[in-house]
Amino acid sequence: MQRTGLFLERVGFLQRLNPLTKLTGALLLIGAAFLLPTPLAGAALLVLALMPLAVASAVLRSFVDVLLKTLLPVILSLLLVQGLFFPGADPATIMLGPFAFRRAGLEFALTTASRLLIVAGAPLLIFQTTHPIILVQALTERGMPRSIGYILLVALQLIPAMSERAAGVAEAQRARGLETEGGLLQRARGVLPLVSPLIVGALVDAEERAMAIESRAFTAPGRKTWLHDVPDPPVERSARLVMWLALGALIVWRAAVAVV
């Protein structure tokens, strides 16, 4: 696992945008997927918005790859569970082989799956086109506590190191005769010797890390400097305003339709 999460080192359209613009866009798309009245709004938005954006940002292949890998099991399960066992009065069924799928269930499954494409796809595209530190800086400059950004970045970078430590613990304890194969009970007995050194060692590390945080004056009061700029040109600010207005309009329109 790389230390920058899903981020891909590519040059393209989304990579040049301010993260706030991308986040606003994602919010608008997710809102639209839930609020637009057609059941396949999400699928349409994927094809008409997310995929062209992925192409323009040179990440289409891995975008589709990760999206399928994370969503395919969910969507299949959705079709099976809700198609076969959807609770509801509508008795209409569609026979597929020996299975009687409920029509209402399949509709529900398709609507949900279509929304999921956007709920998972929009953040995925942001993560693939935004270096974590740019995202954190943009949000921190907008008022997110510095500590939150710090924790996010450090956690991202610590995961690979912690994985190595976990492998080291497993080696050390197996070398002491810990049996990690065998029956369920046998393996369950191995949980503490494997989990404990990792955590106690991590807590001891935490003390040293806390000293390092103080050494680097992270907790010092006063103004801070950012070494780099995250550009936010006026055109992006206007675009964000337009997107917020569109989202607002969408909500008002849906509310009005629901009342009528």
Added chain:
Amino acid sequence: MPDSLPVVELRDATFTYAGAAEPALRGVSLTVPPGQICAVVGRAGAGKSTLCALCTGFVPHFYHGQLNGAVIVNGQDVAAHPIAELVRHVALVGSNTFSQISGARFSVYDEVAFGPENLGVPRHEIVERVDWALQALKMSHLRDRSPYALSGGQQQRLVIAAALAMRPPVLVLDEPSVQLDPPGTEELAALLRALSQQGMTILFAEHRLEWVAELADRVIALDHGAIIADGVPADVLADPVLRRAGIGWPRPALIAERARREGRWPAEHPLPVTLAGLVEGLAATRNGTHCEPGHQRNGGEGEQGSEEASHSNQVSHTSLHTLALTPPPAVPSSTPPPLVVLEQVHFIYPTGVEALRGVSLTLGRGERIALLGRNGAGKSTLVRHLNGLLRPSQGTALVAGNDTRKTTVARCARHVGIVFQDVRNQLFARTVRDEVRFGPQNLGFPPDQVEALVERAVDALDLRDAIAEHPYDLPPARRRLVAIAAVLAMNTPLLVLDEPTAGLDGAGIELLSRLIRELSAQNRSVLVVSHDLDFCYETLERVILLREGRIALDTRFDALDATAITTLDNDVGLPIEVRLRHTG
């Protein structure tokens, strides 16, 4: 002139940690002038780390407790200023580099800039500071690399660069050499010297006395929190008070003292603390007298010498117990089967790296083996083949006659015990006793035998007084001894120790050395992976050198010929005694 003013000044400083019964520092008075390199030596738990933390404000601001006396660093009263202010005056660099990399930045350049960013330094000045710090540490070419993609030595330089970017006039390092290999320590010494020439004051705590002798302008020895010696290295490091306190002497002093007893070092000459001093002194003596060079330097000499050294090196308060470990299993009078046999072992990691390229090796009973090699030579991979943690991609590995492909690690663990370098991966129990019990219990010894093994292992590593303590409440050096005891108690015919001397004080190393001899006398074998060549030379017999996944050398220390010595020197360097023989 500010030159005359001390940069670090402690007046009668006494500190007791919250909840502790005894003070960790007692009446320490110390003045360090600008530009001095001042070393602090002492046994584990003598107060070295506390002194480092005190000079940087972590005591009493991070580690709380009762502080009496005055501590002034660069004109700042440490007790009266928070750490966030003190960082502009003094920087602390610890031994564990990994936990000192912030993790909040993704390149070396940005990592060094992180501190000044937090101080709100204007951007153009940050750029100046970072450029200067990277240049001072000769790592400008690494500026775009991820901090986590650096080698251990480079990471240490990064941590120092990050500290220097805060522009402190004083640098404090707590055991900076623990994680470094010999080239790494040499690099660090050159760097610290260069910084001191630029006027930086440096205070560092350290166990490796040979390194201290080469580097420091001044040495302070601590014992039970009090200063017992203070002066130039030549005086302090050969002061008998250091040996009485269990700190020991650097090897050149020990060797010269032995030479003095043998009449090869004039009684009126002071004992040398550096290798250069020793070579010079021996040469001068040889020219003055008619002593035949090489006359007494037969093969076993180094070992006998160190044996004498350790007998004379009295450990003040520890009593070394007789190591009445389990008698060796009855060996049939016919040739016993070897413990481990590797035949043409190749190993390729899933990443495609071929770490072993045809290693054949037989480890027998009662052997004392050093496994040497540069970082990346394949030592770790080889060790993991000794108990089936890794299985050969090609060739076979037999542990006690069983092919590791057809058995489990847990079964191999009856024959081969491994203590890995990172002790934290091993320790998890509430008490030393429970920790030591875990291994033999896993191996299925009957309860009374488990207890007997635990007791013996605890005594063998001098942990009797700590048996009910939490391993993590002990100083780091003793934690390593606990880890060794925990594997020793498994009573395996082969014990493998990965960097066992890292962070140990003189007394701990001596304890280990005796243990290894005892084990081999009981027909058990010990294999040591180590950068500490002197320890290997003094304690072990057989030497195996790995280079690029192949065995470059497999011989005995007392049978090293000129070719073997050159081979060894090229890859890992030479033990002091061999170097002496070679150059002298």
Added chain:
Amino acid sequence: MATSTTSQRGGLNSTALALIPIAIAINVVLGQLVQNVLKLPIYLDSIGTVLVGILLGPLAGAITGLIANVIWGFTLAPSALPFAAVAAVIGVIAGYAGQYGAPRRWWLMALFGILTGIVAAAISAPIAAYVFGGVTGAGTDVLVATFQNLGASVLGASFAQGAVSDPLDKTITYLIVWAIVIALPRRLIARFGNLRQQ
């Protein structure tokens, strides 16, 4: 959170800032370790969250859970993001468990584990039902199908499924944290100040 010199906005001192990222990494890594090495049928992906809650209090626990989910989205599956609120609540409950002194008794920890499991099931059910249509793509979907077949609504079946599997996983999580916390060296317990004196 009593030990360090400087605290800052968000109420996190340097000890919390150091521990929370480590705990998040533990969440991610331990799940893998337990499943890959021991192949046990539990997840244990909130050990770090519960540990921080117990050691540092509700706020730190909530932040750990929240960011752990964002990290999960950042690195593996963006579809985990909607459940961030659930993870935050798990951390908050663990914080109160620590303040209550639950680690004194194993059965108190087990009770908190069950409680956490039920609360987690209750909060995640609407998210699971509305956003994911009740399924996750894992084996537990069989339970959802069964409950719906027995006449439950999508929301009801989601909750019932969670109420069956979450308390078990959270109880085991709490018991592991219990075993670790009672075995911590005194020095560390003193530094992580949320635990009531035992």
